[in-house]
Amino acid sequence: MRTLALAAAGPLAARAQAARFDLKALTALLAQRREAEARFSEERHVTGFDSPLRASGTLSFSAPDRFVRHVLEPRPESMAVQGNTIVLRRGGRSRQMTLDAVPELTALVEAMRGTLTGDAALLQRHFETRVEGEPGRWTLTLLPRDARLATQVREMQIAGQAGEIRSVGLWLTNGDRSLMLVDNLPPGTLAREAR
């Protein structure tokens, strides 16, 4: 039902975007994707470390609420979120946790899921949002509303082109920052490679 409505609204929204590209317009654009797969490479600049810390791996998302981040280098580990459950795997061990028991974690996960599903209300519940740019090249800035998260995370900046996320930047209050570059893949690629 929702998909249908959005599909109908798509062309209309596209015309309106020319006038003003806001969160509503951006999320309408993003909501059209039901699945996404990508490779990522991440650089983290940490105070006290001269060179950046690097990691790379894959990301996958399927609507409405499944999001997996798989680190392959330097050490394999994964984080899989589905609904209110988060499963962490590292060194052959798994840990299951309840997402909403840790509100800071919830907000960070919802930043990704809200962006990927194009859920404006979800994003606004956890963050103050700012959209800049145009449909072809946009930046979504998120400032945490949760007081505890705000003591750790200063801001998050997601950049993209049309319905695709291209990078996620994170600025922490302790001065650390990270930038994740996202390279989108055709759906099914990761499953094929896994075989």
Place this chain on the structure above:
Amino acid sequence: MTDAADGTPPTPRRRALVLALWAAVVLLALLQILRTPFVADLSAFLPASPDERQQILIEQVESGVPARTLLVGIDGGDAAARAAASRALAAKLRASGLFEQVGNGETEAWSDVGAWLFEHRYLLSPAVTPERFTAAGLREGLQDTLSLLGTPAGAIARPLFERDPTGETQRIAEGLIPSSAPRSEEGVWVSRSAPRTLLVAMVRAPGADLDAMAAAIARVHDDFAAVAAPGLVLRVSGAPVFGVESRGRIEAEIKRLSIAGTVLVVGLLTLAFGSLAALAVAALPVATGVLVGIAAVGVGFGQVHGMTLAFGVTLIGEAVDYGIYYLIQARGLAGRGGWRAWVHEGWPTIRLGLLTSVCGFVALVFSGFPGLAQLGVFSVSGLVAAALFTRFVMPVLRPQGAAGTLLRTALGRTGRSLLGAMPRLRWPLVALGVAAAVLLAQRSELWRAELASLSPIPQEVLALDASLRQDLSAGDARTLVVVQAADLQAVLELAEQAGARLEPLIDAGTIGGYDSIARWLPSLRMQQARLAALPAPDALQAALREAVAGLPVDTARLQPFVAEVAAARTQAPLTLPALRSGAAGASLAPLVDAMLLQRQGDDGPAGWVALLPLQPPIGGAPAPDGAEIDAAAVQQALAGLAAGDPSAVQVLEIGRELTGLYERYLGQAQLQALLGALGVVALMALTLRSPRRLLAVCQPLALAVLLSMGALALAEVPLGILHLVGLLLVVAVGSNYALFFDLLQQPGQPAQADDDTLASLLLANLTTVATFALIAMSAIPALRAIGLVVAPGALLALLLAAAFARPRP
């Protein structure tokens, strides 16, 4: 008996002897009662189980951490007001000293535990092995820690990096993260399903101390009233609330039933005799029976449960009959020798009635529920005492019986016409019986009442409890691994081995996680192995130099790590007393108590038990039988641990275990009830010595049971152990009526006795039906179930006995 035709009282010597004996019995009973404690907790509803695994379960229910844990919800108002009230209430409760621990989601309370974990990380981290301190092992540890830096999760790891670069603290924390925890908002726990903040308060006093529980509950209410903004509503639940509430309920019930029962009996006796003196004498067998019954329970069980007292009112219903029979019959026989004639003609009937009732109640003694066993002992000893009083003391007090009132004559006449009309209904009643039999044959799930149906806790209170538990999720595991051993170190080692077997099950999605005491207190052997794995400073320096190659860290930066490992090598291993009394002892003790128990045997400590609660996997495949956790798979994973002692490591499914427990007792009770009923029949066969008469007497009894069960089935009442007990009582009581009608029909019985006998029979039946009707209105389900069966069943038994009486030849 040369003076059989003479109604003179017994000799003065005999009178003095009998009265002195009676006074002695009453005095002894009173002395015993004075030194017997009275309890009104829930223990009566828990079976006294012989199975060791179920014993652990029952110990947990009775005195484990859940038995002293209060679940608190704050409803109403807005989110900020609820969160503020949660913080303020938690602070006040923590300061009260009544609680061992108060949790409301505020993490500040755990900072001392965090510091303690960090300090003991090389004793506690499961990653501490010799391999961990090789160049490759150190490199992996460093990489794991580096992967956290620069992320929000790394905020805690970064300041500790130089001291704990391999992330042992992280590794310990990873094992302690609960797989399901309450939702947190504004820093406190909240419900997922309702606007409500949540707290958990663990009372310091043992769960069995209901006065302390009541004080703790009152404290929560008072403190809440002092801090809460208007509009907020407090809800408190948990086992202590159940215990205190049911005690209140049972106490109120005892008062209500004993007052109503006394009024009822006095009323009936007044109607029957119209004389205060006769009334007092008729009530004496009951009073003696009640005193002896309570004293006997005190001797046998060391305590008397409130339920037993509440049930005492049914004893009134039975024992008062004895007095009525004696007084009426002795007066009826006044012309032929009064009490002496009664000893020959009336007493054998009462004796038979007593024996059949005892058959019924003896089944209770062996029912397996301590509460029911008490009822059995109480009833058997009480009835025997009342009957003996009637036989020996009544003739001393009232050798000529007591004159009745006009009303009793009227009762006799009404009884005669009513009961006389019954035989005409014989065939319709048989048809009804056939219908009931057909109905019962069609209902396959007749006996489906559950253990919970015995509990005196009302449904809405249980619903609140279930919703709070759902919201709090943690600490309420339905499946546990239970590890037992003779000494503490052995149980810790077994818990470690069981944990190692459970670890792969998390990965496989069979379980979501598990808690274990071994994470907080590893076995001495494990701690010594970890200490031995820590390398000497030189070796560590060398390995470290190799490990950091290519990583953005150098060894100079990690010198604090080398120093801390060197210091840890001389650290003393953790012990249970040190854990309790250490810096974080106040926070750790409740955790330890929830997972590690020292069992108490009859003579001192009897071994240790570790409980490893399992959390269900979220989104995992459900077990083949639909359970949250596939217990068979867990059992299989644990197979072979502690070979030779299958009870050392076991999987306990609480829900299934309780159901199994109840089903087993139901099966036992059915067998006992059958034996009890056979006992009644055997007694009647012995007395009657005629198969034809036995058959005639059994017909109305069988029909009474059939019709009672049919009515219960028609009303969709799920039948349980107590309904079964009720049916047995119907048989026991009904057999008296059937025998009366049988005797009336025997040649040689004086026809003029009929009115008096009928009057006493009707009066006896009325008291029985009325007292059980009182019980049927009880707020305690266990009593209500018995009352609902016996009140109509006893009336039915009388009517059926009349209907099947054969006309005198």
